[in-house]
Amino acid sequence: AQKITQTQPGMFVQEKEAVTLDCTYDTSDQSYGLFWYKQPSSGEMIFLIYQGSYDEQNATEGRYSLNFQKARKSANLVISASQLGDSAMYFCAMRGQGGSEKLVFGKGMKLTVNP
């Protein structure tokens, strides 16, 4: 069975600072994908970044990067230069070999960016 663990219930960061959101995962699949989604107070799920298990380079998307440590089964999201608009819930999710129709999500964590 696949499992995603996000242990930080909430974090506070000052605007323009960098922040790391933790995610650990458990799977027996050899091929899998890891996702991070942002959910603002309006409720929609916004895709941020994706890392495939065979990708040798850490994924980057603008201010977002994924610190992928396969041996430790961690996939932490790093947000550089936080902005007020980054305040939201953040979810880590995993897709196993079954395909992208079946994602397993963590419980999420709330990020608050202070001015």
Add this chain to the structure above:
Amino acid sequence: NAGVTQTPKFQVLKTGQSMTLQCAQDMNHEYMSWYRQDPGMGLRLIHYSVGAGITDQGEVPNGYNVSRSTTEDFPLRLLSAAPSQTSVYFCASSTGIGNTIYFGEGSWLTVV
């Protein structure tokens, strides 16, 4: 380009009533899924489909029914609503490879 469209956005039901949450996508995606999100929880998979005529159960399927008669549509039916089904429901579609997963805007359902 509409993407994934869910209707209704908000709905209040009485216990025992039935209803259908509609999901439509215009991207010709084979894979579609329904998730529910409860307070303090991540999304949990209810049912999914890998193509027209093919559906399967996810993690929390009880009380829900699905069918996939066309590629575009994947309705979720609540046969006899219960207060435990009060939740936010998300529909998603994808090509099945890579990171191309699109979510609808969500449907807020309250069962009283």
